[in-house]
Amino acid sequence: MIPTSYYILLGSGLFTIGVIGVLTRRNVLVILMSIELILNAVNINLVALSQYFHSVDGQVFAIFVITDAAAEAAVGLGLIIALFRNKETVNADEIDLLKW
Amino acid sequence: MAVDMVLDYIWLIPVFPLLGAAIQLFVGRRLSKNAVSAVSVGLPGIALVWALGCVGEFLKLPADVHVFTKVLYSWLPAGAFRLSNGALGNFNVPVGFQLDPLSAVMLLVVTGIGFLIHVYSVGYMAHEGGYYRFFGYMNLFMFSMLVLVLANNYLMMFVGWEGVGLCSYLLIGFFFQRKSASDAGKKAFVVNRIGDAGFLLGVMLMAVTFGSVEFQQVTEQARSGRFPVGSTVIVAICILLFVGATGKSAQIPLYTWLPDAMEGPTPVSALIHAATMVTAGVYMVARSNALFILAPTAMALVAGIGAATAIWAASIGLVQNDIKRVLAYSTISQLGYMFLACGVGAFGAGVFHLMTHAFFKALLFLGAGSVIHAMSGEQDMRKMGALWGRIPTTAKTMLVATLAISGAPLFSGFFSKDEILWQAFSSPYGSILLWFVGFATAGLTAFYMFRLFFMTFAGESHVPHELEHHIHESPKVMTVPLICLAIGALAAGYVGWPKILGGSNHFEHFLEPVFENPSARAAFEHTWQSEFGLMLLSVAIAAIGLLIAYFWYVRRPEIPERAAAKAGPLYNLVLHKYYIDELYDALFVNRVKNLGNAFAAFDLGVVDGGVNGAGWLTRMSGELSRYWDTWVIDGLVNVTAFVVKVLSYPVRLIQTGLVQNYAWMITLGVVIFMVYYFVHF
Numbered sequence: 001m002i003p004t005s006y007y008i009l010l011g012s013g014l015f016t017i018g019v020i021g022v023l024t025r026r027n028v029l030v031i032l033m034s035i036e037l038i039l040n041a042v043n044i045n046l047v048a049l050s051q052y053f054h055s056v057d058g059q060v061f062a063i064f065v066i067t068d069a070a071a072e073a074a075v076g077l078g079l080i081i082a083l084f085r086n087k088e089t090v091n092a093d094e095i096d097l098l099k100w
Numbered sequence: 101m102a103v104d105m106v107l108d109y110i111w112l113i114p115v116f117p118l119l120g121a122a123i124q125l126f127v128g129r130r131l132s133k134n135a136v137s138a139v140s141v142g143l144p145g146i147a148l149v150w151a152l153g154c155v156g157e158f159l160k161l162p163a164d165v166h167v168f169t170k171v172l173y174s175w176l177p178a179g180a181f182r183l184s185n186g187a188l189g190n191f192n193v194p195v196g197f198q199l200d201p202l203s204a205v206m207l208l209v210v211t212g213i214g215f216l217i218h219v220y221s222v223g224y225m226a227h228e229g230g231y232y233r234f235f236g237y238m239n240l241f242m243f244s245m246l247v248l249v250l251a252n253n254y255l256m257m258f259v260g261w262e263g264v265g266l267c268s269y270l271l272i273g274f275f276f277q278r279k280s281a282s283d284a285g286k287k288a289f290v291v292n293r294i295g296d297a298g299f300l301l302g303v304m305l306m307a308v309t310f311g312s313v314e315f316q317q318v319t320e321q322a323r324s325g326r327f328p329v330g331s332t333v334i335v336a337i338c339i340l341l342f343v344g345a346t347g348k349s350a351q352i353p354l355y356t357w358l359p360d361a362m363e364g365p366t367p368v369s370a371l372i373h374a375a376t377m378v379t380a381g382v383y384m385v386a387r388s389n390a391l392f393i394l395a396p397t398a399m400a401l402v403a404g405i406g407a408a409t410a411i412w413a414a415s416i417g418l419v420q421n422d423i424k425r426v427l428a429y430s431t432i433s434q435l436g437y438m439f440l441a442c443g444v445g446a447f448g449a450g451v452f453h454l455m456t457h458a459f460f461k462a463l464l465f466l467g468a469g470s471v472i473h474a475m476s477g478e479q480d481m482r483k484m485g486a487l488w489g490r491i492p493t494t495a496k497t498m499l500v501a502t503l504a505i506s507g508a509p510l511f512s513g514f515f516s517k518d519e520i521l522w523q524a525f526s527s528p529y530g531s532i533l534l535w536f537v538g539f540a541t542a543g544l545t546a547f548y549m550f551r552l553f554f555m556t557f558a559g560e561s562h563v564p565h566e567l568e569h570h571i572h573e574s575p576k577v578m579t580v581p582l583i584c585l586a587i588g589a590l591a592a593g594y595v596g597w598p599k600i601l602g603g604s605n606h607f608e609h610f611l612e613p614v615f616e617n618p619s620a621r622a623a624f625e626h627t628w629q630s631e632f633g634l635m636l637l638s639v640a641i642a643a644i645g646l647l648i649a650y651f652w653y654v655r656r657p658e659i660p661e662r663a664a665a666k667a668g669p670l671y672n673l674v675l676h677k678y679y680i681d682e683l684y685d686a687l688f689v690n691r692v693k694n695l696g697n698a699f700a701a702f703d704l705g706v707v708d709g710g711v712n713g714a715g716w717l718t719r720m721s722g723e724l725s726r727y728w729d730t731w732v733i734d735g736l737v738n739v740t741a742f743v744v745k746v747l748s749y750p751v752r753l754i755q756t757g758l759v760q761n762y763a764w765m766i767t768l769g770v771v772i773f774m775v776y777y778f779v780h781f
Contacts, residue, residue, distance in 0.1 A: 023767065092760055
């Protein structure tokens with residue numbers, strides 16, 4: 001079989017890429033995509049470990065996370081549209097109303 | 101006693117003018133001139149009628165009753181105290197009224213002449229401002245003078261004494277807008293006050309010696325033989341009392357206020373400074389005759405000063421050119437005669453002269469007022485002349501008065517003055533020197549009085565052109581009192597018709613109960629030839645004075661100027677009143693003023709300086725507080741705020757408003773936690 005550590009590594013790699021994407025990308029849609037990436041990385045981890053412990057709990061939880069991610073994406077897109085209506089931009093660097 | 105109906109209310113006599121004074125001074129401003137006149141003349145008139153009633157009833161009292169006393173209440177019941185000889189006494193001063201021959205004479209003089217002068221003033225003061233104020237003060241004066249003469253003890257007399265001094269000040273300074281007038285009022289009051297200090301000391305000494313200050317008590321004790329003749333205490337009392345008399349009656353050395361007092365309106369000069377107030381001193385000495393008889397030293401002092409003042413003042417009056425000044429010095433001189441009489445034991449003669457003098461001196465002053473009225477205010481005699489035909493009533497009454505004061509036979513002054521000169525010559529207390537001084541003064545009096553008369557009414561007219569057509573006789577309200585006084589000046593002497601000319605000298609007889617003096621009277625037996633001879637001499641010297649005045653001022657008017665020029669420095673000395681005022685100024689007045697200035701400087705510098713300094717200190721401490729508050733307290737607060745601001749700069753920069761930055765901070769925190777966790781486990 002494929003060793004579980006490979007799945008874990010893949011998951012953390014994707015997670016890191018997602019985090020770096022959230023922290024550094026300018027476009028809010030890309031930040032949203034990066035958040036999806038983080039969530040999916042967590043899913044891979046969950047399924048891999050579910051197989052390792054011979055328990056189906058991990059897979060069930062992964063289904064929850066997928067549902068949650070979908071709802072969150074809908075809400076997030078709604079936020080972005082509202083933001084765009086007000087500020088005419090999708091550049092995260094320009095949304096600094098709370099600046100000192 | 102049914103007959104004493106009016107006499108029992110004798111205390112009302114001073115109350116009538118007091119009522120008048122109260123009305124004038126409180127509501128007089130709102131009354132019409134006629135109302136003021138009616139009240140201020142009517143009330144003294146009622147007082148006069150009441151006084152006549154009282155004296156009338158007094159005369160009807162049984163022959164052995166010589167005194168009537170009415171005590172209203174006890175004013176100073178001070179109680180037990182120790183007399184100077186160790187005995188225990190009970191001091192009580194009542195508010196009491198005494199009517200005896202002496203005070204009866206004074207009462208009638210004051211009310212009678214006072215009333216006439218009030219009538220005259222209605223006309224004289226008609227065009228002056230402050231009409232109601234004038235009459236208020238005049239009535240107040242009448243009240244005080246009546247209290248003085250009717251009192252039955254020295255302290256109540258002193259109340260009246262002070263009251264007349266006050267009214268004198270108020271009336272002399274009546275035209276107070278004129279500095280000379282207000283200065284004269286001040287001078288009169290201050291000089292009077294000096295005399296009053298002596299008077300009060302005398303009364304205090306009397307109180308501890310006799311245990312009482314009532315006239316009857318003191319006189320009884322003095323005549324009881326308790327004190328030897330010439331006892332030091334009595335001499336001291338008499339001298340102190342006489343000091344008071346010199347102040348009030350303008351004798352040497354306290355006479356300087358009287359000439360200045362002529363600044364007041366002429367009726368004031370007539371009433372106060374001729375007929376009544378200035379005679380208070382003579383009245384007081386006569387009232388104290390029992391004491392003076394026990395003190396020959398004091399008598400000699402009184403007679404000496406009286407004679408000296410008489411001739412001193414007469415000499416000054418010779419050269420004065422203001423008509424009222426001449427009369428002022430004449431008053432001082434005649435008062436000297438009265439004191440001369442008292443000093444030689446002839447108290448009755450002194451009071452007699454007081455009465456006749458009141459008539460003719462008041463008449464002289466009122467007549468002078470009439471002349472001044474006609475001359476539209478001019479008082480310098482060198483600008484008068486030939487007024488006889490223009491103001492006949494005034495002129496004729498003035499002639500009567502001038503003859504009276506010069507001692508022309510059959511006029512009142514002749515009888516009284518002659519009596520005094522005779523007593524000065526013949527009394528055991530008198531001497532030829534005293535007589536001679538009086539005799540010489542009589543000559544001078546005749547001269548300067550007729551000088552006044554001729555310069556004013558006879559000779560050539562020197563009246564300036566603008567005043568010429570205003571010359572007019574005074575209205576009846578002024579001339580009728582003149583006529584009444586002229587009758588008095590003529591007739592008043594007859595009550596004292598001397599024995600050697602056939603009369604029985606009623607006046608002195610009337611006053612005898614007051615002046616009991618058995619030892620002195622026995623020695624008055626000189627021959628009638630000497631008395632008659634002296635009488636002729638006095639008439640002769642008066643006639644000489646008159647003739648010289650006539651010659652100098654009617655026939656050859658250039659002589660006075662030539663004589664003045666020849667006498668040069670002597671004339672100047674006398675014209676300037678021997679520079680006595682300047683002497684007093686240098687010796688006393690300026691010294692007191694310097695002392696006052698020194699005190700004022702102390703007050704300004706030290707006392708006010710202290711107060712100002714305290715204020716400055718308070719202000720300075722306030723400044724300090726302000727600095728503290730501004731720099732230290734507020735500074736602390738500001739520094740705190742500054743520190744907070746400075747520290748918050750870097751912290752502020754964390755808030756960039758970019759969500760990504762915040763997310764990066766969270767991630768960093770998680771990483772740090774994970775590293776820490778992995779390192780420790």
